[in-house]
Amino acid sequence: MKKLKENIIEKLLFSSAIFTILTTLSIIGILLYEAIQFFEEVPLFDFLTDTQWTPLFDDKHFGILPLLSGTLLTSFIAIAIALPIGLSIAVYLNEYANKKFRKIIKPILELLAAVPSVVYGFFALIIVTPALQSFIPGMSGFNSLSAGIVMAIMILPFISSLSEDALFAVPKNLREASYGMGATRFQTVFRVTIPAANSGIIVSVILAISRAIGETMIVAIAAGQQPRLTANPLVPVETISAYIVQVSLGDVPHNSLEYRTIFAAGITLFAFTFLLNNVSFWLRKKYQRKYA
Amino acid sequence: MPTTIIESKDFNLFYGDFQALKNINFQAEENTVTAFIGPSGCGKSTLLRSFNRMNDLIEGVQTTGETNINGISVYDKSVDVNELRKRIGMVFQKPNPFPKSIFENVAYGLRIDGIKDKHIIEEKVVSSLKKAALWDEVKDNLKKSALALSGGQQQRLCIARALAIEPSIILMDEPASALDPISTSKIEDLIYELKKNYTIIIVTHNMQQAGRISDNTAFFYMGELIECDDTKTIFTNPSNLRTQNYITGRFG
């Protein structure tokens, strides 16, 4: 009887595992199926090199570069802001702040990642953009700068919290060795603690990048919907994710080429985040072994 | 008249409310080895770490009394604690090389001292590795990660790292307790060699080791320095009963 019960439980667990794997596989399968159909009509070469993305216009172009540049630009701005601030917070909390303060502030910081991104999107559009416009004349109402800034706030806890965990995991005796040599706190942090935690810090940054690249609501609301190959942070752009939202919500007929563009865009996005997640997984494995 | 290099005078140390050291009066003379012995928790490490103010790193530590290193009162406000630590080498119980190359480990103290000249750094790294009796084993692999060395080699690397900044004092907290007998005897030989030029304090739980390598032995019990004398006297004719009981293994 007992054996039967265990058997059933085991089967149940097994089938839920299989179910998860099947779901993932079918998502990838559908993505691939639709994307392949897309590439039957649009040459991969054009997709990768054309500098315009106008699938919904009469003069159709299917170059992913404008969407990709929008995605990379907003993500770059976000990381460029979040990395130095997040790392400073991590170092401060780990090396300078007292234990109590650290205990209180860390969960509060992590809350930043729990705010719904639609709220961040409106915050960018309604507060950050007008504020920036007051001293950057000529800035558009939709732009990648304010989207990037607000996205930086959202991903900040990824960097600060995970980097702090990595710094915390550095054995105390390494720090003692450094202090024992007469090193200052600053020297110890930058020459011993951070280098010893570097793989963990890199993992945190990669996770933050992958979060930024996939982020949808903030950029859809605040960065605009104009695919444009540009590095100018003051003008409207469109990211891959924002484009997918735009078309999914629109009235493009299913089974049309226009409809399939979202799968082509989706698979590009998937390729990027898949790659980043794998790199971070690999790094984490390497890093866990270091002090084992 | 031998020179006193390390001196604690009426020294007390508190971890918050807990008094870990009680009225310690201790002296160590130039180019001698002093062994600190006593049961676990009696304050050996605490006193050792008070000499180069490593206790500053622990929240809530308070001290009273005086500690003099080379005649300078180290708890004085005017003392630069980083400069103090540069003159005192420290070796810990568990080997703690940095996750850097062998070369960079030994060069660390020089680099934080702002020395940029490659030749000087190289020369000092080589001579420190030689002094720490590690040179022959690593001379072909200076770029290799220090973490790839054996425990005994790592500990000698840590000694080399401490020697590179040319301290006059070396503090060792159970430096051989995590090592195998062969590595241990290498470390002991090394200490014997180093004592010609350095003043050494070594914490140890190994009575034979204390007997082999030290000139003087200090016995601690519950935060007090019970007695400190010639190692021979302590081991053959201690004046305190507790010392005798501890040495003969009746408690501790």
Ligand SMILES: Nc1ncnc2c1ncn2[C@@H]1O[C@H](COP(=O)(O)OP(=O)(O)OP(=O)(O)O)[C@@H](O)[C@H]1O
């Ligand atoms: N950071 C600390 N905070 C509070 N109390 C401490 C701290 N470090 C040590 N103590 C206490 O101070 C006393 C002396 O500790 P210390 O480490 O100096 O002992 P020890 O003689 O070196 O022992 P062992 O032989 O086990 O290394 C112990 O009772 C210990 O619990």
Ligand SMILES: [Mg+2]
């Ligand atoms: Mg100890």
